[in-house]
Amino acid sequence: VRSYILGRLLVFVAVLFGTSLVVFWTVRLLPGDPVDHLVSEVASPEFVENLRKELDLDKPVAVQYLTWLGRLARADLGLSITDRQPVMKRIVERFPATIELTIASMLVAGLIGITAGIVSATRPYSVFDNASMLVALAGVAVPVFWLGPMLILIFAVQLRVLPVAGSGGPQFLVLPAVTVGLASAGLIARMTRSAMLETLAQDYVRTARAKGLHDRVVVLRHAFRNALLPIVTILALQTGYLMGGAVIAEAIFAWPGIGQLIVESVYRRDYPMVQGTLLLFAATFAAINFVVDTTYGFLDPRIRYA
């Protein structure tokens, strides 16, 4: 097991290194550079040149990359070009809000998805099953940037039961979390349903029922636990998707997370900030996959890591 984890860890580091390369070079492929945004449209050429020198932008890109990588190894993401604040500080300020939204939408996705999936599986081809699977399909098909404004129109503008946008209390989290979570809920519902249908047809489930166990115990303890593996996988894989959705939802709901920071930074060509935030996203996603890979063994003891 230890060598397996070690291997996965190496892959994790390799992924991060690869990401750092891609992120670093792609932001520099964009035309223009950060200095254009720092100075007004009219600034003396000497001033611009000095500033470029000060920010090390006059050095060859390879040298800039190695400098950045060297700092990165010491967990130093550098200074934002826009406001001269440490990138790490800005990320620490903004990331919790994104995590909060991601977790909330995951709860929405998991709760709705798993419940609908289980109920559908226990009554296959019933009216409820067909209806919930139709809604699930719609949920997957509807984009966040459409669903968000629609929910605002209905629940905030028309019914006035929830705030339009902003932050400040749990009521502000409801609409963005539902917006982001609903798409994943659809996918999870469908996955749960098929996984449950498969396990419910197994011999041991029939045995459990024959023993006279209560239906709920059979479904939840015997069948659901064994159907959990694909569900956990899909939940974990959805985390990346949810974080991506959160980035869009943040703009719609004025949620003060990291997504808006990324978009602004790209526009401003704030290289250190773009590099830092994207690397963080990649690291989070890689870390979740790493955790999932290693927890399979605990969820299903039959899986051995040779």
Add this chain to the structure above:
Amino acid sequence: MKRTLVISIALAVAVAACAQTTPTAPGASTGPARGGAVVLVTGHEPQTLDPHFATGVYDGYISFMLADPLIKLKPGGILVPGLAESWERPDPTTYVLRLRKNVTFQDGTPFNADAVKYNFDRLFDPATKAPRAKADLGMLKEVVVVDPYTVKMTTTFPYGPFLATIAGRPLAVIESPTALRAAGVANYGTKPVGAGPFILKEWVQGDRLVLVANDNYWAGRPYIDSLTLQVVKDPATRLSMLQTGAAQFNVELNPADFAGVKQSTEFEAQAAPFDNTLFLEMSNVQKPFDDPRVRQAVCYAIDKQAIIKSVLLGLPQPGSGVFPATTWAKNANVEKYSYDPQKAKQLLTEAGYANGFTTTFWHPSGRYSGDSQVAQAVQGYLRQVGITANLKTGDLTAWANAMRGSAPDKPDAPLYMRGWGVSGDPDSQINVLYNSSNWGIAGNYARYKNPKVDSLVVAAQRETDQSARAMIYQQAEALITSDAPLCTLYENVRLLAWTKKLHDVQVGPGEYQFFDRAWLGR
């Protein structure tokens, strides 16, 4: 099928939302009342609140709420006393300003001549590295403390627009010297202390900026208790917040929503010009635009009225010449280049381009309201007179780079869309854009050179009498207009919307709004 159903439900919901106009009793005019919180929604926030580093619109927008300049600029270019009570100009390069007594900064530091001097010294200190110090106030030679409430400011040459410059430029507001010293250049941007109507209470970057009324404001405490600038990227969300009362003022209304908001009984909508125009510029040093006839042909080829009507929903006014129509220096009689494709073709034939030519047209996307669509319309009109303009869409940086060119003598884009405004004094437009001393990167991207214009611009800087200056500018504007380094399309507008409960917001000058006399009715 299902998709159709979903869409039609959505449409029904959207229509219902639009149709709903809950009529409210017209607000009884009770006069200004104290109290209330105003939330202002925008898509952007300031970069820094250190006025010496202000470059973007929202930097100055907030700095002017927190700190006062020595002289205030009102819409229409009118100068009124600010922290200076009165001023005189004993000779063409000297200004003597008498300062207001009994004013304290928000941290209790007394305001006096030393404070004024400290601010300008910091601005010009090479260690500060203020990006616009030289461009905006390079003519300022020194600030001398005459007595505790009198300062003398001298300029290196007689500069007519001096007072308008220190009034209109955010970098000339006066901050507390104690606070400036304590925070240092690196940190002052998030903890500014001025002597203005509002005090910065909290700034959560990327989210909101909360200002509260300054109880000790020298011109009287603002009526409202607080003003919150909330960053909301999505235009539809900004509108929803206004409609639900979560916001009272929307600084960036979507053009498509304008008519609907204007019709409602609850909200006011205004297409506010901000002394800024949108125009096409041509590189005067590149073929075929080095021939003035070709440039004039481009101007005649475009139907501005039609573009305004069809693309911009009729909101802006057509523009002409160089200056915005709202500027006192405007020459109302310059050639308007009304739509005349025949004349355009004739001019092209005279210039030797009877069969037209192919060129590249750079434009930004999202920098100005409807910019891409306007560019496409322009492309269509040019095609009708035989000019094939290949569109190049750039984000802010790419487009700015193309306009500017890589060096003064290395122009890039032959034809491009650009916007510019007068901030404070007309000099800030005509001198930067068409004086050949600002050749290339410094602002004259069109590489336009007319010695007569150059000397007129300098003469206008040296003249101090406003009506004499206006005459000089009118001559210069007429010359530039007939040389046509630019074709002005229309006067840019900022679409504002606010609840009718909010009264007496001062709109302008420029892109600024002022809330120090604003009040909320019931």
